[in-house]
Each structure stands twice: as structure tokens, then as C-alpha cells.
Amino acid sequence: MSAAGLSLAGRTRRRLLADPLARASLAVLGLIALACLAGPALTGHAAERIAYDYPRTPPSLAVYPRPETIVPALERLALRMRVRAEDVAVADGTVRLTLASDRPIDERVLTFFSRSDLFGPAAVAARSADGRRLAVTAPVRETRFLLGTDALGRDLLTRILVGGRVSLALGLLATAVALLIGVAYGALAGYLGGAADAAMMRLVDILYALPFIVFVILLVVVFGRSVVLVFVAVGAVEWLDMARIVRGEALSIRRRDYVRAAEALGVSTGAILRRHVVPNALGPVVAYAALLVPKVILLESFLSFLGLGVQEPMTSWGVLIAEGARSIETSPWMLVAPAAVLVATLAALNLVGDRLRAALEPGAA
Structure with missing residues (x-):
């Protein structure tokens, strides 16, 4: 089938699969996700098991005990x-x-x-x-620590994989929430226009003016530290950009002939948004969503690094990086290993988002 006969999703998929950089990035993401899902069961170590005889053990392929x-x-x-x-x-x-x-x-x-x-x-x-x-x-119990252990003797590889589950889950869930709220809010504001649009976007401007860290600290004081808190804090902020993007698309879509025809036929506002405005704004929305996932993961890591995010006994890449930063002089592998996985994930996600945005352009080959 020719590219002209394919749907938007089909054309985008074909362009992505034809891009070597996009394929490589997707392969890296797939391997990291698969490792985080299945890897902890294959390392031979429980994530929270403390090996008192192996604190701060450096990475090695050797079998312990020596x-x-x-x-x-x-x-x-x-x-x-x-x-x-x-x-x-x-x-x-x-x-x-x-x-x-x-x-x-x-x-x-x-x-x-x-x-x-x-x-x-x-x-x-x-x-x-x-x-x-x-x-x-x-x-004699023989064991290996491929990426070493932390200050308590816990296997670092297992903790990185388990922490990846938390970081990736938070990134995907918070992005999904930002999509739902931002798309609905922005599409409604752009389609209604006029005073309603102005009032809705002024609310967005007010929320933009709130200092994010102060907002998170207030939530911690009131509700305590938890994963749900991180999810709420990130989701409450990241939908603002999505709303502005969708609102801009909706402002142009509402003047199209097919929208005016639907209005003339008496189609309800909700149906017009669902059938015409939102589907035709999905191109930039999907591209931005792909770029939002690494942003959310980095934000969660930043909050956990400050001690405002994920708390023990759970862990995340941000928590592991914070622990490694405190031990960088004596145990540099505690910082290098989780930071390397985080950088690889963020780089792959950003590359996928960038190539996806290019693939969604109307004039792309």
C-alpha cells in the first residue's frame, strides 16, 4: 500500500520504522523496560535483602566470597x-x-x-x-554483584531494576494524567473561544505562577511523603503545557469547514470535541506526550534526590542517585550505575519524541 493510502497512524509508524535512529532508540527503551520487568527475578538477589558481609562491594564479575x-x-x-x-x-x-x-x-x-x-x-x-x-x-554461598552493592550491602543491579519500575510507571502515569486533563481543558477552551477561553487560560497562567517546589513542600507537610504525592504533584503541573498546545490547535480547528458544518447540523459541543477537535489535534499531542515522559521521569528523580519523592522501602532512580551522591568519594559506582541507566533512558525517550514529531509532519517523506 502506498503512503498516501495509509492512515496517520500507519504513515507515522512507517516513517518511524524507516528511521535508524528511531529504531535504535525504541530498541534501547524496550530492553530497559524488559529488564526492569523481568530482571529482578533473574539477578538472584532480593531488592531489600541486606548482605551485612558485603557493604560497598565494588562491581565485579568475580564470584564471592573470595x-x-x-x-x-x-x-x-x-x-x-x-x-x-x-x-x-x-x-x-x-x-x-x-x-x-x-x-x-x-x-x-x-x-x-x-x-x-x-x-x-x-x-x-x-x-x-x-x-x-x-x-x-x-x-559456601557463592554470589555475584555485577554492579556492586550499596552502603548496606544491597545488590545495586536489582535495586536499579526495581527503581526503574517506579520511575517508568510514574513517568507514564503522570503523562497519561497530563494528557487527559490537558487535552480536555485545552480543547474546550480553544473551541469555546471568547470570554470562556480568556477565563480558562487566565487560570492556567495563575497555576504557572505557583512555585512548584513550594507546592510540593506544602503537600508533604499536609499529607506526608508518598508515591501518590509525587504522582499528584507532577500531574497537577505538567498538564498546563499540554492545555496550551491543544488550545492553540483547537483555535484553528474550530474555524474549519467540517466543524462549522457539524455546528449547523446541531451536533453538541461534546460530540464536536470528541469527533473533530481532539482527533485532529492528536499529531502535536502525541509528539509532546513522547517528550513529556522523560521530563516527568527527570522531575521525579529531582524530587526524590531532594528527599521529597519516593521513600524507603521503595526506591527509584532519583533515590539511588541521591544515595550515590552522598557516597561518591568512597563508592563512585553507587552514583555512576543508576545515573547511566537514567541518562540512557532519557536520551532514548527524547530521541523517540523528536523523531515522532518529525514523522508526524505533513511533508515528511
Whole structure:
């Protein structure tokens, strides 16, 4: 089928798929979204699990624990059990040692092994007659931290993927709210025109004049910190630009012949907006919506960086970047890793929005 016979959506899709930059950006976005959805189940770490033995572990492909750290870890574990670790040997992923004490050893202290991040449940291989020596075996828990751990020992890769779910969800939901409110408000104002248009747009100007950060702080004081608060704060502001864009389109569409014909036939205002004004204004709306998603994600990250957004135990890219900024001198990977994912996502979204806007132009090839 020729390009002339395609609908607006069909022509736009064909132009996007013919653009190498758009295809690459869409592929990056798809990989990031898929990783955030399915990745946390594949990393082998729970997002909130604290590994006390691995705080601030740098990124590495190596398997932990490293051989030179096993004996010191066993000595620390024995100290907590108030015994001595002797005759330590490691082979085939299993550690064998003797626990010695001046008094009979209660086997219940072996639960310290299963509570450790390095070893699994311990088993007694032999026991002396007086109970002061126990021959113990325990499996070594092998693990990897591809992007390192944070200050508490939580796997950074898992937290980035889980945080991506929150950041992307907030970006998409807040953009959807901005679309619904902004399109409806702007289309109505532009179609009505006159005094109604002037009054509606003066309200938009007043809301523009409100300092956004002061508005968020007031919401925090009244309602406390939560994800819903971030959603409300962002959604309450970002629809203003959308309303102005749609209002400008509606002002030109209301003078078209097909709109005047509908008015002459007695079609209601709601039906004219739904059938004629909004569909014919969707081109710039879709392009702006694609550019609004990265803007909302960046805004959420900014609020979380200031401590006004997502709070523990939840996380987002903004929260992770804020934590990394506080530890940049000792643990730079805590800042670099989430910032790199955020930059890649924002760059891909902006490129898609820019190419989408070009594809929606009437004269585009």
C-alpha cells in the first residue's frame, strides 16, 4: 500500500520504522523496560535483602566470597558464637572446620552459619566426648554483584531494576494524567473561544505562577511523603503545557469547514470535541506526550534526590542517585550505575519524541 493510502497512524509508524535512529532508540527503551520487568527475578538477589558481609562491594564479575576472605569471615562468625575456629579447610564449595571452646558447645549456635551471607546451614560431622569440640561442615554461598552493592550491602543491579519500575510507571502515569486533563481543558477552551477561553487560560497562567517546589513542600507537610504525592504533584503541573498546545490547535480547528458544518447540523459541543477537535489535534499531542515522559521521569528523580519523592522501602532512580551522591568519594559506582541507566533512558525517550514529531509532519517523506 502506498503512503498516501495509509492512515496517520500507519504513515507515522512507517516513517518511524524507516528511521535508524528511531529504531535504535525504541530498541534501547524496550530492553530497559524488559529488564526492569523481568530482571529482578533473574539477578538472584532480593531488592531489600541486606548482605551485612558485603557493604560497598565494588562491581565485579568475580564470584564471592573470595578465597582469602573465608577464613577471616569464619573467625568473625566464631567470635559471635563465643567459640574458636580451628583446622579450617575449603574444598568443592564446602567449608570444614572444628569449633572449640572451654565449655560444652550448644549446637544451636550453628544457626549463625545460616544467618550469614557467606555460608549455608551447618551440619555436625563429629563431636568430642566432652562436647567441647565440634567438627562442622557448611556450604559456601557463592554470589555475584555485577554492579556492586550499596552502603548496606544491597545488590545495586536489582535495586536499579526495581527503581526503574517506579520511575517508568510514574513517568507514564503522570503523562497519561497530563494528557487527559490537558487535552480536555485545552480543547474546550480553544473551541469555546471568547470570554470562556480568556477565563480558562487566565487560570492556567495563575497555576504557572505557583512555585512548584513550594507546592510540593506544602503537600508533604499536609499529607506526608508518598508515591501518590509525587504522582499528584507532577500531574497537577505538567498538564498546563499540554492545555496550551491543544488550545492553540483547537483555535484553528474550530474555524474549519467540517466543524462549522457539524455546528449547523446541531451536533453538541461534546460530540464536536470528541469527533473533530481532539482527533485532529492528536499529531502535536502525541509528539509532546513522547517528550513529556522523560521530563516527568527527570522531575521525579529531582524530587526524590531532594528527599521529597519516593521513600524507603521503595526506591527509584532519583533515590539511588541521591544515595550515590552522598557516597561518591568512597563508592563512585553507587552514583555512576543508576545515573547511566537514567541518562540512557532519557536520551532514548527524547530521541523517540523528536523523531515522532518529525514523522508526524505533513511533508515528511
